[in-house]
Amino acid sequence: MASSSRHSGSGDDFEFEEPPPSYESTIDAGFLHGTTRITDDGRIDVDPESRFVKTLSRFVPDVKTHAQDSRTEPPTYTTLHGSPSAPRSIQRKPWIGQLNIVIQVVGSRGDVQPFVALGNELQKYGHRVRLATHNTFERFVLDSGLEFYPIGGDPSELMAYMVKNPGLIPSMESLRAGDIQKKRKMVAQMLNGCWQACLAPDLRTGTPFVANAIIANPPSFAHIHCAQALGIPLHLMFTMPWTSTRVFSHPLANMKTKSDNKGKANFVSFSIVEWMTWQGLGDIINDWRDAIDLEPVPLTEGPNLAETLKIPFTYCWSPSLIAKPFDWPEYIDVCGFFFRQPPQYNPPDELRDFLRKGPRPVYIGFGSIVIDNPAELTELLLETTKAIGVRALISRGWSGLGNTGNFDDHVMYLDDCPHEWLFQQVSAVVHHGGAGTTACGLRYGCPTVVVPFFGDMIAAAGAGPEPIPYKSLNRSNLAEALKFCLREEVATTARCMAMNMSREDGVKQAVNSFYTNLPVQNLFCDFLADRPAVWEYRRKGRKYKLSGDAAEILARYSQLDRRSLKLHVSKEIIIENRRWDPVSGTLSAAIATFAGMTQSATNIFVKPVQIQRAANNSGRQRLAEADVNIMRQGSPGKSQDRSKTNSSGKETDPTKNQVSDPSRSTESAKNANAASSIALASASGLGGFFKNYAKGVFIDIPVAFAEGSRAVPRLYGDEVADYGTVKDWKSGLVVSGKNLTLGLGEGLADLVVKPYEGGKEKGALGGLTGIGKGFLSFATKTSSGASYSIHM
Template sequence: MATSSSASFLGSDFDIDEPPPSYESSIGADFFQGTTRITDDGRVDVDPESRFFKTLSKFVPDLKAQSQDPKPESSAHPTVHASPSVPKYAERKSRPGQLNIVIQVVGSRGDIQPFVALGCELQKDGHRVRLATHNTFQKWVLDSGLEFYPIGGDPSELMAYMVKNPGLIPSMASLRAGEIQKKRKMVAQMLDGCWQSCLAPDPQTGTPFVANAIIANPPSFAHIHCAQALGVPLHLMFTMPWSSTRAFPHPLANMKRKTDNQGTANFVSFSIVEWMTWQGLGDIINDWRNSIDLEPVPLTEGPNLAETLKIPFTYCWSPSLISKPFDWPEYIDVCGFIFREPPQYTPPKELRDFLEKGPPPIYIGFGSIVIDNPDEATQLLIDTTKAMGVRALISRGWSGLGNTGYTHDHIMYLDDCPHEWLFQHVSAVVHHGGAGTTACGLRYGCPTTIIPFFGDQPFWGDMVAATGVGPKPIPYESLTRSNLAEALKFCLREEVATAARCIAMNMSREDGLQQAVNSFYANLPVNNLFCDLLNDRPAVWEYRRKGRRYKFSGVAAELLVRHAQIDRRALKLHVPNEIIIENRRWDPVTGTLSAAISTFSGMAQSSAGIFVNPIRIQRARSNLELQSKKEDFGVPKPELLEDLKDFKDANASGTDVTSLESRQPGPSHGTKPPERGNAAGSMAIASASGVGGFFKHYTKGFFVDIPVAFAEGSRAVPRLYGDEVADYGTVKDWKSGLVVSGKNLTLGLGEGMADLVVKPYEGGKQNGVAGGLAGVGKGLLSFATKTSSAAVGIAAYPALGIYKSIRSTVRSRTRNTITERRFEEAGFFAMKGDSFDAIAGKVFDTFQALMSGEQRA
């Protein structure tokens, strides 16, 4: 649930409590100018003729490299198919060993419900599954038999916010109402909650837990970063298109005009919406990444990170409605809707009597949507159904429809009734277009009218209309008695009912839940994921001996340590799925300029902090002192302590404000105001943190960031005219820095000199004299850029390696925490007796065989 953070991007001022805008935010205003416009419903108007659109269009993959399909190039909407496509993994029967899987989900009950079903199915296969979501859903998740971890965030507040800001980007009304900062804090809380869900003990039982794999929906936003910190596999699942395709535009994008190349326009619309979302979340995510010892994600990488890293993705909609787009790669699947097991339900007598009184009624409900004026909406529904002479079941939902207490013969209000049972007894359904509700209605052959509010709801409304099982969606703000009546008449036609039954028949042949599980298994890096001693247990440690590397599970390593077979200190964390986020440069000019501006921006912010930080801490102290004067007993207001904590976390030097936090009033002695001596010391430390930040940005910028940006940008120039650029590896530490520097020097210079001859020859062979002349230009450019890259890279890459080695040594808190939690988990299960002893023999025998060089049995 993205919110916007950038004061400069939004065109508003910031006060001293807010940090100056980042470079990433600052460039957004100019770069997006004329490109996008946020409409009143929160969607994004996209102009294919804008500068930014044309820039992104250059990076659309070549269509020739993918399977050809003429339809998507001229189609602005998903194609509807009559039968599902069978994924290549459908026949996969193997199941990996026992994994700790955390499922991170942000959203409403409808968003979470498919993941509850998924978790239960994975649990049947022997995995330990934890569902991490909002506190509100704790009882529901626990009652389903899954472990639960609270990540914070109030889904009802999020839903209310999203009604006003449908496209993830805040409206000006929300800005004026001051809602943004509150939502930003909620997002920050959920990011931290998602991280804790990966390695915190079970809140109910205290049983240790460290994730071996992560499944998440994209709006949880922490997924890639948690997976990177832990080094574990990640699989994204969602009900809304989140991957770029030529087949249809992003569901939140409004194309301002048609183009000759509509497929490319559709593809770029995904990038633009992602860029807009990153504008609102980038600084929050990077601040949080810093707290778990990860480097910030560059502006150019943040928006399309999942696609760049080729994260496996499963879309949970029926291929009977929308088949997998032709340009999605193999690691993206369309599995079908995921349904839970229909709950056991006995209807109350009132509901049973209402259904038996007359013809099947129409169901109307908006689920988790929070409507501003529910009484007005209720009256509209009552008047419309009465005028048409139809009966209706109206779900109260989170908005409380029908709470006025008025009764009508043709209306019955429902509080909580499972759709799986109810939709078998109605003639049509009218709802907000949540993916789960839409799927359930289609599953039981219900003609459907969708009244969308935000997010993917308009998308599902379009899909329903395209299949002929319902009218075009009616946005809630446009809903009237007249257009609702027309929609209901459409749904009650016999041909529409027949179309709905056909869709239901096709969906009955699909098993979305099992296909989603298969997709998850098929994309696991099984070759690097499991233990060499116990092949059904995930490997969490590496043990190196005589140049060989062995992978041990926590249990196996604990057994070997306890029986003095290995030294605990020789164990290193195993990374089964390494995620490296690189700052790719397009050319030396923009790459170097970006690094320079970022460096100077950081220096300027740190310089401002020399004066601003003491003022902020003094303001926080003054607020706390004022509060202490007003209250003789109790504790300071939570928001004051939160401000102090935010300030402390924001300063790399760790400004000491704990003395302020500890001065909480007690019931026996009242409140003791902060001492002025401590205040002066805290302010001095706060100011010094700005000085330290200035020199940190200066040193890193001029000795690492700017030289590396120039070297990488120069080396990347051939990509601009379609040539491949050799991969010399990734700089991870000082050793790899020297390796990359050496390759860039020797191979780069050799390639540059060779291009002086090869490029003119290739160009002349293909296009004659003109091609030869163009080849001469390419050869000269290649020689110049690769020579420049080699010259600067001699020092730049080793400097980057040294920086990363030092950073890894200094910022080891997260790595140490993971190590401790891994040991705690293994030690806990070592106390379980019989099950632990039963595998000891296999562990020792296999270990001895490995050590003696024998083949594993």
Template sequence: MSKDGRIRVDLDSKICRTLTRLIPTPREPEFPPPSYPGTEICDLHLNIVIQVVGSRGDVQPFIALGNELQKHGHRVRLATHNTFEAFVLKSGLEFYPIGGDPSELMAYMVKNPGLIPQMKSLRDGEIQRKRAMVAEMLTGCWESCISDDPVSGAPFVADAIIANPPSFAHIHCAQALSIPVHMMFTMPWSSTRSFPHPLANLKYSNTEPKTANFVSYGIVEWMTWQGLGDVINDWRATLDLEPVPATEGPSLCNTLKVPFTYCWSPSLMPKPIEWPAHIDVCGFFFRSLPDYTPAPDLHAFLQNGSPPVYIGFGSIVIEDSASMTALILQAVKTLGIRAIISRGWSHLGEESSNDQVFYLDDCPHEWLFQHVSAVVHHGGAGTTACGLRFGKATTVVPFFGDQLFWGNLIASRGLGPKPIPHKSLNPQNLADAIRFCLTPSAQAAARDVANQMRDEAGVSTAVASFHRNLPLDRMRCDLLTSEPAVWKLKKSSKPFYLSRLAAEVLVEHHRLKASDLEPHASHEIYIQNRRWDPVTGTTSSLIGTGTDIMKATGDAFLLPYQEFRRHPHTPGEITGPSNERSPSVSSTGASSMVTTNSERQSRLKTTGVAMAASAKSLGKAVGHSYKGMLIDMPLAASEGLRAVPRLYGDEVQDHGDIRDWKSGAMFAGKNFAHGMTGGFTGLFTQPYKGGQKEGAKGVMKGLAKGTLEMGTKVSSAALGLVAYPAHGMMKSMYTATHSGTRKRILEARKREGKYLEEHTEKGRVGRQVALRKFEAQQLRATTIQG
């Protein structure tokens, strides 16, 4: 771990060489960069929840996004930390608190700027507190998807989720609800050959640079998942979702092809050529310029002298703010300039301002940056974007995260000096950096970038990207076409989708029964445990089964011990000389008898609970052993054998997802047919293909491939006849026995439909339209049958 918090990734080391084998090798793209999305029309009115974890600078761009989504008729809820409630509500968006303290998070990140914490934080118990905070925010994010509005009490169930990656709950909430999810972020999070992950500091000699860049993303994702995977899986269990396999967690977004929109200017950093169409770079998210009137003292300071330099670190929490203040003041004095010092969350500055320095408590950057000569800040994406928007040369003093990335990008374009990590900051290099920002060349470069950015419409382009990636053909109600479908008719010759409001109207007016409807999944998400080969697949399954058995066996002894610790001897007992407990002497015999009986019952109850916990754990151990031997390991072997062609560059046949016993049986049938035919025909087709490409050498390679395929495909086909249906049956059993979350979602959707029908203008109009269209549809169906 380097001092700036980035991970030193030595790709020549043994562990990195091993890990890179688990990350798909990138190929050079053979197509031009996809065009950025233009206007995309979407006439569906959705409930959208935007989940954001971070500082005010992380939240503010999504306020601009939410306001733009509202213009398209969407109902938008911004779910973030409680401290931003007034900020969000003032913007006209709905707010839902997810918990977590951003100031505490910022203070922690300043002390532990990377993914690996310092020993002091471990000793102080900060890691456990942060993990508990993450668990709290995960729960808050889920509640933001299905809970009533805290202010109005209006029911809300999300139809789509927009989130930044650090919120972590996004994909899992979308899976529980079977709705689309769209990621939006201010820093690169998708693997590319163009530049390394912002949190990675690469070191290599034998690896090709572009490949090193690509691999850095996978390594950072793996390390992130190692720290939070167990917290996320424990939380998933509360949503009745199965745990995410350790090998799948780090790459979920990539595997599931989750749409990504990056909110930085393509004129500053263009979209990498290998990013597919579902990944967009749309421009910075700017909200409308605020109608702001400065306080008299700020107005007077700006009017009575040359434009000052802005210096501030926003939401960063610095341990020694007095020393930082003294450092800044010395640099300002050395240059003889005027400055505005933002107090921020670190409370920088002295008690009172003077003619040279003004201490600022709060002011919108969009207004203030129009009146300064240059800016010095921590390099947060939002503050960086705002400075560039108004053509201000910039000095970045990074503390953690992507801040060094933005500082280096600014320096590479001549918009400011090289970034100065906060631990290296001193009065001299700060003065030199500000001096550079005030040069004509830096000022001109900043104005040029601002002119290019002026032609971009980041927020509206991002909304178009969001609309373009929605599965609109599966989301529309057949009666109220502007409403999203959440129900469908069970018995219908073709799919017939209904919105919350339409379903409520038809049931309320006795056109349908509630039993005629079933939930409609507009975007189903399935997380499969993919295998790379039969050896690692079977081995990992064996290790997983062994771990589960050992944990369950350990719980058979641990849980009773914990139960007895929670219920020690009751206050009415005393311990005699022989260490045997006896009833205490009471003032009356009756009282003593009652106390003794109560104590006896308490001990019996505690013993019973402890024995039940032990028996349950032993039962789990037996269950894990049977499941591992009869289902998990055969499934892993079959999947590993089926995946072998991928090892030498061939495609593996996709037979769909296994959701239940029926799809498991269908998967087994397809795999058997394809495995048997492909296994035997490969002995002839592979040498032929090889000969066409490489002549005699290709024939020999083809013979080797064909022989290998015959063994692997035929074996996978045979094993799969048992493994895949059994896996599907386990899925069906899990779904049947874990229905609490599903029932809660259905109740919330019914409640919102009833609310819309009874309390809104949309319900009054929709009632008439839904009844008229449904009766017309029924009449057409009757006429056709006649």
């Protein structure tokens, strides 16, 4: 991917000069042309009958034991570890120690609040919990008793951007308006903030902190990369479905037409949305990875990293609302909504009086969503509620609804008011479909009208009408939706759902899910079992895991040599560059090699110029400082003296406007150092050119061809053997040996096996097809084994 960004060598400050140049061309004329289109509301139109979607469908794994229906039954509940509603699938492991846990969250208050409840639950087990999110929520987090770390980013700007571009995918309108440039800067700031949150001391107390585990929501983006750099476990949690499934499409995908194989089309929609998101942000993430000493993520791997690496995932919605899809693996759980302890609230007299004056009102609010024209929306809400004869409580929110001064007796405007108290006083709720508001409304049996900006889950459960896209909202459809919610049967459905949810404990089950997926055996010290291991020590062929305290005690009493300690990796994350076929694999490796050579060739000339400019700027700054000193030291009325002595004993010559400073004698040395740096920079660029050439021609391109050849059987539905992952030269020899010996054997066997299997399944035609598969398998596997072994 072409990068349009640059960052400082420290990795702390990122500057972006322009939006990614490839984004618009990729959408309009690239490999997704004719397959997708970004709509006015920021969702993505996906054509399931396009060639690209059909090609991707070939890689969708088969599910042989489940029917591909649109909905599965909720899990059976039982009493487990004190919870009255724990799914049987979550079996918590025994817990023996305490961890430093950082929770990384990007989004609005509705996104942050569930993780506050989670953090409080984790604290009950003795963990130190740090919640890293936007600076705006510092007081909210600290008041809840959690440690806070600011990651930057303005959530109001973020939510305004998401109204136009749900899912962080920029529309053409946003590109033209320059919104994407601001968003990219914000993402870069948040990436670095999330990294610092894993390592920096507490900003208030100075207490040191190093994370032992990470919990994050997907839009924080930094999670996998921080976990990889630190070698610690990661657990993702979210309020929207973000894992590929056949049961439903991605919440940001709009399937344009019906498909004969709806399940596979749904599955592919997740990959398409992730591909488009990565297209806009991948270069920023890779620039930041370079700053924390990680290799760049290949373009083909970035979009679906969480699924490829099998990162544990917990979804915090009620399984009585949407059950866990049948094709999600065991390490993905649906645990229930996360509810905090209801805060103490004493409503103002004005609110009490309004509630007493008439029937229960409806609640209308859009929370932290920033709306372009709040006055127009306020007028629409006033007229609609008055026309159908209902009272309303309207939350001002971040958009400031009702700030125009247009009031009516049947409406009251609210500022901050806890939903836990408020939703027990209303007959229905109208909101944007945020998870926190959705959960609270259902918890208290409120029929719900969703005006979605980026997702909802209500209509399918029967607790509200079909959602109304915000840009389609008008007096007529809002009135019909409110009338629907006021039906008795809808209210009954909402109350039944509230009863089911009352038996759930989503936060407790999320903690159980987190524990279940932790590598407990590799996480703690072998001597102080309640302390997380941070060091490894090998002695007599045995590896010991040591906490910081254990290592210090053993070293103090001469039981080990500090120089023999190595950092302990409790959870290793390896991002492989998988190849799908020899053509695309070889081509991508060649492009990467050429890009590296081009960058290095450019550095031969660019780096010296940058160093020269920096030296010139530094010299001008020193001269300017000297001039200022002279002006400060000069004495009025004595300018006739050519030489004077200042207070520090340095001789000045006012006519030459310079100081006879001993530091001036080092100027030539500094110039010599600059010349030496320029020469080294040029030589480094030249060395990089030949390094990229040699690595690409003799290693990367041949290995890409070998791996691509080995993957060919996957294109026609066969399994491809996994010979292991190359981590170093030893594992490389093992993999190449297996690839040569086993690959050659499999290729020879396929010459016989494939025709037999094809003939047995489909007769003569299948036999002929099997012959073709057999020869193709023999050719690709043998060439792969030979090429891999030669170049490893």
